Every structure is written in structure tokens, then in C-alpha cells.
Amino acid sequence: MKQRIAPFLVTVLVLTVGIAFGSARPNFNGTWVMDASKSEGIPPNVAQTMTLTQADDNLTLQNKIVTAEGDINVSDTFIINGNEVDFTQKVNGVEIKGKRTSKWSADSNGFESNEEFTVEAGDGQSTTQKIRRVWAISADGKTLTIDLFGKTSNGEDLHTKRTFVKK
Numbered sequence: 001m002k003q004r005i006a007p008f009l010v011t012v013l014v015l016t017v018g019i020a021f022g023s024a025r026p027n028f029n030g031t032w033v034m035d036a037s038k039s040e041g042i043p044p045n046v047a048q049t050m051t052l053t054q055a056d057d058n059l060t061l062q063n064k065i066v067t068a069e070g071d072i073n074v075s076d077t078f079i080i081n082g083n084e085v086d087f088t089q090k091v092n093g094v095e096i097k098g099k100r101t102s103k104w105s106a107d108s109n110g111f112e113s114n115e116e117f118t119v120e121a122g123d124g125q126s127t128t129q130k131i132r133r134v135w136a137i138s139a140d141g142k143t144l145t146i147d148l149f150g151k152t153s154n155g156e157d158l159h160t161k162r163t164f165v166k167k
Contacts, residue, residue, distance in 0.1 A: 026137040028052040032164035041160035057081045080111045110136035
């Protein structure tokens with residue numbers, strides 16, 4: 001009887017370890033600097049630095065984007081659990097509110113986020129935006145890409161790819 005139990009326990013142990021490693025979350029913690037030469041759809045002379053803090057399924061973002069028109073500071077939090085949540089993103093102190101669903105990717109290298117929010121224009125008009133972001137981190141943890149898909153305010157397809165290196 002003991003001879004049958006030992007192989008069974010070894011099999012259970014191997015499967016358990018495999019599941020634990022297979023479902024490991026990528027580590028986004030740190031400061032990330034955009035590599036403009038490997039990014040696409042970004043205006044010239046734009047620099048971006050993100051500081052990411054991750055705790056389990058929560059990812060907090062502090063983002064500084066430097067443009068010719070001035071700096072843009074963005075604060076945001078992603079709750080990566082597959083549930084739709086209300087979110088508030090602060091861009092230079094202005095709040096953007098909407099709904100977001102973020103879920104871990106099946107290959108355990110990142111997550112996908114889908115959001116819908118309304119932007120109020122100065123003339124009293126508003127525009128509803130839908131954006132999908134795909135975050136992926138390299139196997140060595142040194143490169144982060146964020147693909148953004150959406151539509152411009154006049155309905156044209158939008159795609160940007162930002163590539164970051166860990167500082």
C-alpha cells in the first residue's frame with residue numbers, strides 16, 4: 001500500500017508546484033522609462049517615466065509624460081481581478097471617471113484592461129471613449145510593453161505601443 005501512495009504523492013506535489021509556478025503573477029514593481037526608439041504611434045520628443053507599485057492584484061501607477069507643450073502627470077490604479085470596477089484617473093489634477101475590467105493574461109506575462117469613460121469638453125459637450133490596453137512584461141522582467149487600442153474622437157482607429165525598460 002505504501003508503494004502506491006508514494007508515487008501518488010509525488011504526482012500531486014509535481015502538479016501542485018506546476019500550478020503554483022504557472023499562475024505566478026508578473027512583477028511590475030519599479031521605475032520604467034519609455035524607450036522611444038522601440039515605441040510606435042508616439043509623437044516626437046515625448047519622454048515618459050512610470051513608477052509602478054504592485055500588491056497582489058492591485059497595480060498603482062504614477063506616470064510623468066514630458067512633451068513640448070508641458071508635463072502631464074497621471075495617477076491611476078488597476079485592480080486586476082476580472083471584475084468591472086469604477087475607476088478614477090487623475091491627469092494633471094483633473095479626474096477622469098469610468099468603468100474598467102482588468103484580467104491577468106493566460107500566459108502569466110501581463111494583463112489586459114478594457115475601459116470606458118466620458119471626457120467633458122470645454123464647450124459642454126462630452127465624448128465617450130473605449131480603450132483596451134495590453135500590458136506584457138518580458139521573461140527577464142526588464143522590458144514592459146503597453147499596447148493601447150481605441151478610437152479617436154472623430155472615430156479613427158488608434159493604436160500606440162509604448163516600450164519601457166526597467167531602471
